[in-house]
Amino acid sequence: MKKVTIKEVAEAAGVSTMTVSRVLNDRPDVSAVTRKRVQEIIHEMSYRPSAVARSLIRGKSHTLGIAVFGLEHYGPSSTLVGVEKQAVELGYSMLVSLMHDGVPGRETQQQILENLLSRQVDGIVWAIAEHEVNRDWLCQRTRELSTPVAFLNMQPRPDTTMVAVNNYAGGRLATEHLLKQHYRRIGLITGPLSWWEARQRQAGWRDALQESGLSTEGLEVYGDWSAASGEAGMRRLLEQSPDLEALFASNDQMALGAFQAARSAGRRIPQDLAVVGFDDIPEAAYFDPPLTTIRQDLRRMGTLAVQLVHRNMEARWREEGFEPEVLWVQPELIVRQSSNS
Amino acid sequence: MKKVTIKEVAEAAGVSTMTVSRVLNDRPDVSAVTRKRVQEIIHEMSYRPSAVARSLIRGKSHTLGIAVFGLEHYGPSSTLVGVEKQAVELGYSMLVSLMHDGVPGRETQQQILENLLSRQVDGIVWAIAEHEVNRDWLCQRTRELSTPVAFLNMQPRPDTTMVAVNNYAGGRLATEHLLKQHYRRIGLITGPLSWWEARQRQAGWRDALQESGLSTEGLEVYGDWSAASGEAGMRRLLEQSPDLEALFASNDQMALGAFQAARSAGRRIPQDLAVVGFDDIPEAAYFDPPLTTIRQDLRRMGTLAVQLVHRNMEARWREEGFEPEVLWVQPELIVRQSSNS
DNA sequence: TTGAAAGCGCTAACAT
DNA sequence: ATGTTAGCGCTTTCAA
Numbered sequence: 001m002k003k004v005t006i007k008e009v010a011e012a013a014g015v016s017t018m019t020v021s022r023v024l025n026d027r028p029d030v031s032a033v034t035r036k037r038v039q040e041i042i043h044e045m046s047y048r049p050s051a052v053a054r055s056l057i058r059g060k061s062h063t064l065g066i067a068v069f070g071l072e073h074y075g076p077s078s079t080l081v082g083v084e085k086q087a088v089e090l091g092y093s094m095l096v097s098l099m100h101d102g103v104p105g106r107e108t109q110q111q112i113l114e115n116l117l118s119r120q121v122d123g124i125v126w127a128i129a130e131h132e133v134n135r136d137w138l139c140q141r142t143r144e145l146s147t148p149v150a151f152l153n154m155q156p157r158p159d160t161t162m163v164a165v166n167n168y169a170g171g172r173l174a175t176e177h178l179l180k181q182h183y184r185r186i187g188l189i190t191g192p193l194s195w196w197e198a199r200q201r202q203a204g205w206r207d208a209l210q211e212s213g214l215s216t217e218g219l220e221v222y223g224d225w226s227a228a229s230g231e232a233g234m235r236r237l238l239e240q241s242p243d244l245e246a247l248f249a250s251n252d253q254m255a256l257g258a259f260q261a262a263r264s265a266g267r268r269i270p271q272d273l274a275v276v277g278f279d280d281i282p283e284a285a286y287f288d289p290p291l292t293t294i295r296q297d298l299r300r301m302g303t304l305a306v307q308l309v310h311r312n313m314e315a316r317w318r319e320e321g322f323e324p325e326v327l328w329v330q331p332e333l334i335v336r337q338s339s340n341s
Numbered sequence: 342m343k344k345v346t347i348k349e350v351a352e353a354a355g356v357s358t359m360t361v362s363r364v365l366n367d368r369p370d371v372s373a374v375t376r377k378r379v380q381e382i383i384h385e386m387s388y389r390p391s392a393v394a395r396s397l398i399r400g401k402s403h404t405l406g407i408a409v410f411g412l413e414h415y416g417p418s419s420t421l422v423g424v425e426k427q428a429v430e431l432g433y434s435m436l437v438s439l440m441h442d443g444v445p446g447r448e449t450q451q452q453i454l455e456n457l458l459s460r461q462v463d464g465i466v467w468a469i470a471e472h473e474v475n476r477d478w479l480c481q482r483t484r485e486l487s488t489p490v491a492f493l494n495m496q497p498r499p500d501t502t503m504v505a506v507n508n509y510a511g512g513r514l515a516t517e518h519l520l521k522q523h524y525r526r527i528g529l530i531t532g533p534l535s536w537w538e539a540r541q542r543q544a545g546w547r548d549a550l551q552e553s554g555l556s557t558e559g560l561e562v563y564g565d566w567s568a569a570s571g572e573a574g575m576r577r578l579l580e581q582s583p584d585l586e587a588l589f590a591s592n593d594q595m596a597l598g599a600f601q602a603a604r605s606a607g608r609r610i611p612q613d614l615a616v617v618g619f620d621d622i623p624e625a626a627y628f629d630p631p632l633t634t635i636r637q638d639l640r641r642m643g644t645l646a647v648q649l650v651h652r653n654m655e656a657r658w659r660e661e662g663f664e665p666e667v668l669w670v671q672p673e674l675i676v677r678q679s680s681n682s
Numbered sequence: 683t684t685g686a687a688a689g690c691g692c693t694a695a696c697a698t
Numbered sequence: 699a700t701g702t703t704a705g706c707g708c709t710t711t712c713a714a
Contacts, residue, residue, distance in 0.1 A: 053691035394707035
């Protein structure tokens with residue numbers, strides 16, 4: 001089937017394209033008879049106005065761009081779900097760009113940005129974790145654009161719109177929960193420290209311990225978010241600190257790996273070792289034992305990011321100013337049996 | 342920053358828009374001097390050609406539409422990753438539409454399809470599981486389109502392009518693995534039977550048992566893919582068939598739930614009960630015990646779907662015919678300790 | 683090697 | 699209430 005254009009519809013209906021256009025846009029200035037006839041023809045020919053032509057003329061594409069890293073994982077996909085839902089509610093479609101490789105390089109990020117812009121997206125949500133790759137250039141670049149951008153989970157910067165989970169607070173929450181139960185030797189398996197989120201969780205753990213006058217000596221090992229790294233990390237931790245009483249794993253997968261290492265070492269959870277994770281993946285409640293963890297409302301984060309972008313767009317539309325703002329989402333402690341003393 | 346157009350670039354360079362266009366498209370018929378100058382100006386003004394205008398004129402948007410259901414889950418997000426990767430490699434961007442609610446209704450699917458089409462996508466990948474909602478209308482509709490569509494994981498139909506995992510074979514694989522180890526009372530926790538995939542896995546299990554001359558009586562309970570339903574299902578199964586020796590859970594989450602129920606019932610895995618799951622989610626290898634499961638190469642499925650769509654598009658471009666085809670992806674048995682006798 | 687004119691599909695602004 | 703003209707940003711065609 002060839003694509004039908006407004007011209008053909010107009011011809012078939014014996015009216016001008018303008019009249020068809022008016023019917024399409026529900027304008028009041030069309031006689032009821034004409035409207036009805038045109039609508040019928042539209043239906044018959046299964047005519048569908050070209051969003052592309054409309055974008056060109058209106059200078060708005062009704063499309064939001066989103067760049068996501070690590071979509072296979074629970075966090076990014078939940079976030080994307082939140083973003084999409086809100087986007088659709090506000091009448092936008094989603095142009096999605098993914099980053100796959102181990103570390104999101106500058107080259108690729110640049111390409112993604114330019115591609116989204118060339119497709120005339122009305123706004124952008126940047127859900128690519130901040131790595132050691134210098135990100136200032138990106139933030140700088142976005143400030144020069146006429147297209148609003150909201151960043152997710154990144155080190156806050158002045159004049160930048162951002163939504164982030166308070167990972168620092170999450171780290172403290174986890175650690176303080178363990179401290180309250182009188183554990184004193186509380187280990188940490190970090191995420192890759194090139195990630196902002198991993199550093200924040202680490203800082204929360206460290207500060208909580210230090211404020212209680214406790215040492216962090218020998219209690220910290222490095223993971224890469226994977227269950228395998230959690231297992232290896234736990235093993236190292238038990239070797240270097242056999243007096244370990246509790247563990248804060250920077251995500252649930254690593255906690256799961258740690259469970260396995262603890263089992264092989266003959267340590268029961270929670271009797272011999274209390275564990276807290278981070279994320280609250282759907283499986284966490286069914287771990288053995290069910291995992292105490294820090295829940296992040298990722299969908300909400302996505303939703304908020306879209307709202308910020310949208311408000312920003314509307315402001316620019318009306319030629320008003322828009323104050324960049326940073327929105328913090330608070331994480332929540334979910335207590336299950338892995339931390340019960 | 343206002344958006345720069347080709348006109349402004351042309352003016353700044355003192356040439357016609359045509360010359361700029363030629364430079365943009367790397368046409369040979371521009372003098373080296375002019376080309377260089379224009380390129381510099383383009384860079385200076387950070388001019389970016391409008392993909393929208395190009396789409397309009399060329400009748401190709403270089404965009405692929407994809408409709409996905411249940412993106413929070415591991416399966417759909419892996420598939421999307423595969424789709425996106427291949428799409429980008431072939432020079433397309435991805436317009437993503439999500440379905441959220443419990444059951445993907447016809448209304449919403451229709452809307453999604455129309456929306457993608459109105460945005461002039463060059464091709465569509467339909468990754469929404471087939472439910473009891475009658476899908477024939479959708480397939481029929483796509484046959485009338487000038488835009489090629491590839492379906493994922495659906496009941497094969499004539500004249501329809503599709504990629505699917507052989508879920509039936511997967512179900513047999515799981516069950517035969519258990520049979521080989523001399524288990525005879527092998528239970529099944531199904532997915533929601535409104536899903537084609539769930540029915541296929543069920544059929545594989547049933548046929549395998551029946552061909553071995555075994556009864557399926559009292560060995561089947563219904564789940565909804567969630568770990569909670571796996572736990573409830575396992576409990577029921579143990580009640581109605583206390584002589585249960587093994588279990589095939591139609592996905593890994595339900596297997597995880599079943600683990601928990603088995604534990605509370607005092608049954609050890611695998612000594613008292615062997616378990617096989619389906620999907621091979623990344624966590625499966627770290628369950629306690631590690632889960633034997635059926636792996637599906639979901640990324641590959643996504644990749645293949647895009648390739649089919651692309652070949653189809655090229656064929657239409659050259660006004661050739663294109664034979665709809667059905668591609669089957671074979672699942673693979675991953676043996677871990679949950680099924681070791 | 684370069685440019686002018688026409689037009690992709692649609693709508694805003696101005697007739698009638 | 700309806701039609702005409704012009705133009706969104708770019709490229710195709712044809713002329714110079």
